[in-house]
Amino acid sequence: MATAGSSVRTFIDVLIPHPRAAWLSRVRDLLLILGGSLLVAALAQLSIPMQPVPFTGQTLGVLLVGAVLGGKRGGLAMVAYLAEGLAGLPVFANGAAGEHVLVGPTGGYLVSFVLAAALVGTLAEHGWDHSPWLMALAMVAGNLVIYLCGVTWLAHVLHLSFTSAITYGMVVFLLTDAIKIVIAMIALPAAWALSGRRNTR
Numbered sequence: 490m491a492t493a494g495s496s497v498r499t500f501i502d503v504l505i506p507h508p509r510a511a512w513l514s515r516v517r518d519l520l521l522i523l524g525g526s527l528l529v530a531a532l533a534q535l536s537i538p539m540q541p542v543p544f545t546g547q548t549l550g551v552l553l554v555g556a557v558l559g560g561k562r563g564g565l566a567m568v569a570y571l572a573e574g575l576a577g578l579p580v581f582a583n584g585a586a587g588e589h590v591l592v593g594p595t596g597g598y599l600v601s602f603v604l605a606a607a608l609v610g611t612l613a614e615h616g617w618d619h620s621p622w623l624m625a626l627a628m629v630a631g632n633l634v635i636y637l638c639g640v641t642w643l644a645h646v647l648h649l650s651f652t653s654a655i656t657y658g659m660v661v662f663l664l665t666d667a668i669k670i671v672i673a674m675i676a677l678p679a680a681w682a683l684s685g686r687r688n689t690r
Contacts, residue, residue, distance in 0.1 A: 499559040499613050500677065503684055518562055525554035525566030526573060529602070530580035538583065541594040541647060542639070542658055545582045547602070549669040552631045555606030556613040556624070556677055564607030571599060597642025598635055598658075605631040618677040625674040632666050 501521060507514045532546030555563030573580045574590060581590050581599070591599055609631040617623040636659045644654035 499557060499610065500618065500680055500684070501557050501559075521558055522562050522566045522569055525558055525563065525606075526570040526580075528554060529567070529570050530573065530578075533580060533582045534584065536582045539661075541643065542598065542662075543582050543595075544662070544665060547582065547598075548605075548632065548635060548666065549672065551602045551606050551635075552609050552628050552669070553673060553676075555609035555631065556618050556627065556673065558606075558610060559614050560607045560611035563610035564603050567602040567606045570602065574599075592646075594643050594646050595639070596646070598639035600642075601635045601638030604638070605634040608634055613677075619681050621674040621678045624677050625670050628670040628673050632670070 505517065505521075508517060529547055529550040532550035535546035537544040551567060554566050557563075558566060570580060571591070574586050575588055577586050579586050582595070590596065609627045612618075612623075612627040612630070617627045640651070640654045640658040643649065643658040644651050647654070649657070
């Protein structure tokens with residue numbers, strides 16, 4: 490986790506600066522992690538039922554949480570999200586919960602969220618969220634992680650050929666994921682520009 494005085498900053502560290510007290514800084518980070526998990530839970534409910542994988546707003550939330558919170562906090566937010574679902578809270582798509590979701594067809598996508606958020610967050614910590622094109626590349630990288638894990642698990646669980654799994658688990662989402670990337674590549678660099686702090690790192 491980032492600590493007070495750290496030179497590694499994401500947009501949230503500018504928007505909500507670290508308190509001077511170390512314990513307050515830890516509380517702040519824990520609240521941000523919880524907030525990130527709840528944002529993804531909320532976007533998961535924006536769902537269009539489809540077999541075997543529904544259309545949802547999850548991936549936009551995952552990648553934005555990573556970009557805004559950074560690698561460690563973004564990854565931990567997704568760990569918290571999975572833990573909430575395993576604990577029985579209705580945070581997965583269509584209000585689903587429980588370990589059967591994680592071992593089902595969409596389990597690979599859910600587990601990949603941890604890696605994708607951590608990757609995009611790490612890239613954001615290196616300034617990729619300042620540039621629209623670098624932000625787009627970071628989002629593409631995050632999506633590739635999600636596709637790789639999700640499609641591989643989908644093929645395993647449903648005994649599909651990898652080609653069929655790519656069709657049902659990736660190709661059908663390319664257009665909507667492209668729209669999500671455009672949203673991210675505009676939103677974060679614009680937020681930095683509006684903050685007037687492009688040179689704070």
